[in-house]
Amino acid sequence: xxxxxxxxxxxxxxxxxxxxxxPKLVVGCIAEWHDRILLCxxxxxxxxxxxxxxxxxxxxxESTAQAAIRETxxxxxxxxxxxxxxxxxxxxxxxxxxxxxxxxxxDIGFAAGLxxxxxxxxxxxxxxxxxxxxxxxxxxxxxYFADRRRGRFGLHEDCIERRGKQA
Amino acid sequence: xxxxxxxxxxxxxxxxxxxxxxPKLVVGCIAEWHDRILLCxxxxxxxxxxxxxxxxxxxxxESTAQAAIRETxxxxxxxxxxxxxxxxxxxxxxxxxxxxxxxxxxDIGFAAGLxxxxxxxxxxxxxxxxxxxxxxxxxxxxxYFADRRRGRFGLHEDCIERRGKQA
Numbered sequence: 001x002x003x004x005x006x007x008x009x010x011x012x013x014x015x016x017x018x019x020x021x022x023p024k025l026v027v028g029c030i031a032e033w034h035d036r037i038l039l040c041x042x043x044x045x046x047x048x049x050x051x052x053x054x055x056x057x058x059x060x061x062e063s064t065a066q067a068a069i070r071e072t073x074x075x076x077x078x079x080x081x082x083x084x085x086x087x088x089x090x091x092x093x094x095x096x097x098x099x100x101x102x103x104x105x106x107d108i109g110f111a112a113g114l115x116x117x118x119x120x121x122x123x124x125x126x127x128x129x130x131x132x133x134x135x136x137x138x139x140x141x142x143x144y145f146a147d148r149r150r151g152r153f154g155l156h157e158d159c160i161e162r163r164g165k166q167a
Numbered sequence: 168x169x170x171x172x173x174x175x176x177x178x179x180x181x182x183x184x185x186x187x188x189x190p191k192l193v194v195g196c197i198a199e200w201h202d203r204i205l206l207c208x209x210x211x212x213x214x215x216x217x218x219x220x221x222x223x224x225x226x227x228x229e230s231t232a233q234a235a236i237r238e239t240x241x242x243x244x245x246x247x248x249x250x251x252x253x254x255x256x257x258x259x260x261x262x263x264x265x266x267x268x269x270x271x272x273x274d275i276g277f278a279a280g281l282x283x284x285x286x287x288x289x290x291x292x293x294x295x296x297x298x299x300x301x302x303x304x305x306x307x308x309x310x311y312f313a314d315r316r317r318g319r320f321g322l323h324e325d326c327i328e329r330r331g332k333q334a
Binding site for chain 1 (some may be wrong): 171189190191258264322
């Protein structure tokens, strides 16, 4: 435990550098095209073949909104305009915080990116609820469609606790 | 650049471990006591002697709300109940994302923590605007008092760009 700190840290025994381990941000989009939203079927593990919102790890030097736009472009080749932060989901047992923005698709020229088998627009009653890759995505989409039905979008905050299943 | 990646990474030449560098979350509270809010005067660098909201780096294994409660306890010995996420401020040039929650002080038994010279409750017209430690805190407090005057709190998202001054 470094002097003045309250937790044990990874410290290099040679040079004394402290390697802090902090939660990572995963950022993505609910990309809307009229009454449909864009999902991606994963071509990588974990959860190969299951459906997810375009999202991924935020990188240094970008903002959360820029990360959401970049991930949507990388995974779904889709260009979006950010509307509003919609969902913050904590997943403390894997040291992640997930943020999802509502965003507007600028056109329907989307396609599968490198980590994606296929991309598709889904109306609410066609969402593949039984084949979603992550619990964070399911929570976010449930809140999204509930808000849309009542005609007003809020900010939704959740925390997923460990329970055998990974988030 | 590791296979399948799109950015150069720090890779250990001996064992091949990839050390990803990602933005860090700084999380804190606007702790309310009736019409006043709690500020802390810093006893550490950077910005020794200037005023700030209780906030600090989120740790692994906790949620954002838990981090806000913990930091408020550590820096101001203050016990709070979280109300709502109020502000998300990106500071991409230092690879940070700051989150501030509105919170209710449970009692006024606050006191200076280890990184604090003194703690004090401030009404809006007494806030030391010229002696605030960070631009993220100033932005957050401006939005907070503006929302309070209009009687409704929203979520505020900002991005601070580099301009000579550190955020």
